[in-house]
Amino acid sequence: MTRDDGAPRHGAKRASLDSSCDRLTGSVQEYLEPFEPVSAEEREVHDHTAVSAAVMRTMTNIAREWECTEAEMASLLGMEVAKYRMWSSDPARAALDGEQIERASLLLGVYAALVTLLPLAERQCWWLHHPNQGALFQGRPPIACLRHGGLSALRELRMYLDAELQGGFA
Numbered sequence: 001m002t003r004d005d006g007a008p009r010h011g012a013k014r015a016s017l018d019s020s021c022d023r024l025t026g027s028v029q030e031y032l033e034p035f036e037p038v039s040a041e042e043r044e045v046h047d048h049t050a051v052s053a054a055v056m057r058t059m060t061n062i063a064r065e066w067e068c069t070e071a072e073m074a075s076l077l078g079m080e081v082a083k084y085r086m087w088s089s090d091p092a093r094a095a096l097d098g099e100q101i102e103r104a105s106l107l108l109g110v111y112a113a114l115v116t117l118l119p120l121a122e123r124q125c126w127w128l129h130h131p132n133q134g135a136l137f138q139g140r141p142p143i144a145c146l147r148h149g150g151l152s153a154l155r156e157l158r159m160y161l162d163a164e165l166q167g168g169f170a
Contacts, residue, residue, distance in 0.1 A: 109158045
C-alpha cells in the first residue's frame with residue numbers, strides 16, 4: 001500500500017538488503033592496506049583515488065538501475081557530462097572533489113532508503129521519474145527536483161526519505 005506521493009504506508013513490507021547488495025555487486029572492490037609504511041599524505045592520495053573509483057563504479061550501477069541518463073547522473077554528482085562519461089568508463093582515473101563525494105554519499109543514502117521503502121527496482125525507478133504531489137516535490141518528479149535543486153535538494157530528499165523510514169514524521 002502506498003500514499004498519494006508514492007511512498008509506502010506504515011507497516012509496508014521492508015526489503016531484505018541482500019537484493020540491493022546483489023544489484024551493486026562488483027561496485028566496491030577489495031582494498032588492502034600497504035605492508036610498508038607510507039606517509040599520511042601518500043596514504044590520503046591513495047585512499048582518495050580508491051574512494052573516487054569505488055564511487056564511480058557504484059554511481060554508474062545506480063544510474064543504470066534508476067534509468068538515469070549520463071546527463072542526469074552527471075548533474076546529480078555535480079560534474080560535467082564529459083567528465084562523468086570519462087570517469088564512469090575508467091573509474092581508476094576518477095578524482096572526485098569533496099562536494100562530489102558528499103553528493104555521492106547522499107545519493108547512496110537515497111538509494112538505500114528507496115530499496116527499503118520500495119523493494120522492487122522498477123518501483124524505485126517509477127517513483128523517481130514520475131510527478132509526485134508531496135510537498136517537497138510540488139508535482140514534479142523527484143529526479144527533476146534533484147537535478148535542478150543542487151546539493152540542498154539532495155540533502156532534503158535524503159532527510160525526507162529518512163523520515164519516511166522512521167514512520168513518516170518529518
